[in-house]
Amino acid sequence: MKLTPKKIPIKVGSKFIAILNEKTSHKLDLFAGDRIAIFNDGKGKLTAILDITEGKDVKDDQIGLYMESWEKLNVKKGDVITVSIAEKPKSTLYIKEKLEGVELSTEKIDAIINDVVNDDLSEVELAYFVAGAYTKGLSDKETIALTRSIVNHGNTLSFKKGEIIADKHCIGGVPGNRTTMISIPIVACLGIKIPKTSSRAITSPSGTADTMEVLANVENDAKRLMQIVNKVGACITWGGGVDIAAADDKMIRVRHPLSLDPKGMLLASIMAKKFAVGAKYVLIDIPFGQGVKVSNQKQADDLKKDFERIGSLLGMKTKVITTDGSQPIGKGIGPVLEVIDVMKVLKNEPEAPYDLRTKALMMAGLTLEFTGKAKKGQGEKMAEEVLTSGKAYKKFMEIIEAQGKKHTKLEPGAYKFHVVSPCTGDVFSIANKQIAHIARIAGAPKDPSAGVYLYKKVGDRVLKNEPLYTIYAENEDRLNYAKKYLTDIGYDIR
Incomplete structure (x- = not known):
């Protein structure tokens, strides 16, 4: 017609x-x-x-x-x-097979991903593929096929033979935790290239890309990203701007509303992005604890084995660590507040958050050791020498300049409210989800200077009416809205 x-x-x-x-x-x-x-x-x-x-x-x-x-x-x-x-794509038949519990061939998975990338599948049909993976699971064979197909249907980076290319990933769920912005410049100072692509926040107060965007442009295409890494040794950029693993980004949007994380898809999602940037060494951080994505040690250990197995099958040296995710890391929650923490660590300021500094050095040290740049047990010491010398700060500024420096004022929101302790006692626990929720309601990450700044951590002694944290917002309405949610302050004082 x-x-x-x-x-x-x-x-x-x-x-x-x-x-x-x-x-x-x-x-x-x-x-x-x-x-x-x-x-x-x-x-x-x-x-x-x-x-x-x-x-x-x-x-x-x-x-x-x-x-x-x-x-x-x-x-x-x-x-x-x-x-x-128009006829329905054949891939819809393969999705139905997955729903029935059939193990899909490499060719069938590739057909599905091809149609995802070309927008030939509706979101409903794609949701059924996610549901099939969630209810029936993905075998190692399917996970590898999915990983490779995601890589093959997006941009990839290719570095010179013999160069050490590393990458890192954190499963997430812990507020703050901006170790990437500290560990990467440390490692880059020692000749390891790290083309780090990071995510924006979906349900958190800030993703690494949101925090980095306070300081620099994070939207770089693959060609520009290669130029940056070859010039300064590393980048910290938004993965969505590079069009690496584009199919995965579309599946994540479908998975998000019900927080569906089929294990095979989670593994493929993370490893595809590492494979696509040419990483030969990958460090995975799995925080576990109440209020984060992985709730206990057993789940973390099981996921660790899965990552190591899939990494080996893909030909990547993969080191996986499980870490304490029971409370926020650092003091700032929200883009600008997190940048303030990062800069204090990189500048070796006395008031720099100890937990953030310690974890970043551990991550950098492990990367140096398993890439062969440091002897076993010596990586953290080497990383600390780079940090205290000021070289890491200098490298970080080089990365910012290469990506395109922004001149944002590093000041928290003009409107603030102090949340105080209801009693004298010790901080027994901090609810990650509630603290993150308050920071988001205050405006983070859309309002970069909004968020929460913590004064007390688990184990700290606190007096009645002593401040636990401050909520910052860019306008009074946002602050008042956040205050309404303080029936639960997110702290258990005993």
Whole structure:
């Protein structure tokens, strides 16, 4: 059927969506959610998901195209669009097989990922693939196939033969914990290249990319990222800007609403990104404890074995550590407040958070040891020498300059509220989720200077009415909103 295109000046995201009038859809026997093939006479073609309108916004001789579809089809004035029914991708059959518990072949997994990248699967269909992996699990064979397919359908980095390329990853869930911004410049000072791609916050007050963005540009394509790493030895950039593991980013968006983390997909998600940047050495940090993604030591140990096994099958030397994730690391929670912590550590200031400094040195030391740059047991000492000499700070500033320095004032939000202890006693525990929740309600990470700054940690003695932490916000409304959630202050004082 030939139709006149009508531009809908709205962007809807990555999917291609088109609108037909109810009369037109009836003629073609089409329903909302069906796929339609759209052609623009040699200028462009695509497969879109159909929406149907009963109103007069799109007439029965028209097809409404959102901006993504309009641009993809390269529509010009006077063009006529050809519309026909599109067949469902074969990958939907493979998704059904996974739901039935079938182990998928490498070819079938590759077909699914190909359709994910090309937006040929609807979010509902992709959600069923995630559900299949969650309920039926992924074998090692499927996990390796998924990892390689994610890598093959995105950008990859390639460094010179013989160079030591390392990377690190933290499973997450611990507020603060900005060890990356300290350990990476330390390691880069000693000749190890680290092309670190990091995530933005989804449910936390800040991701590493959000915190780094206070200081530098974090949106670099693959070519630019290579230039930065070859120039200064490392980068700390947002993974979404590099288009590495693009298929995984789409699956994460589907997994997020129900917090679904099928083990095979979690492993493939992390290892694909490390494989894609050319890392030969990978350090994985699995924090465990109440209120984080991995709740106990047994779960952490099981996941550790999985990472080591998959890493070995991929040909990467993988070292996995399990760490205490029972309380925030550092004092600042929120982009600017976390940067303040990081800079204090790198500048060797006396008031630098001890726990953040200690963990960052441990991470750097382990990387130096298992890449062969330091003898066993000597890595942390070597890392500390680099830090105390000021070389790590200098390297960090080189990374910032190479990525594009920002001149953000490192000051917390202008509106603040002190949360005090209800009694005298010792801090027995700190609820990670509640502290993170308060920081987000205060505006973090969207408002970079918003968040929470902690004064007391587990084991500290505290007096009645002594400040436990301060909430910072960029406006009074946000601060008042955060104060409403203080029926639970997130501290257990005994």
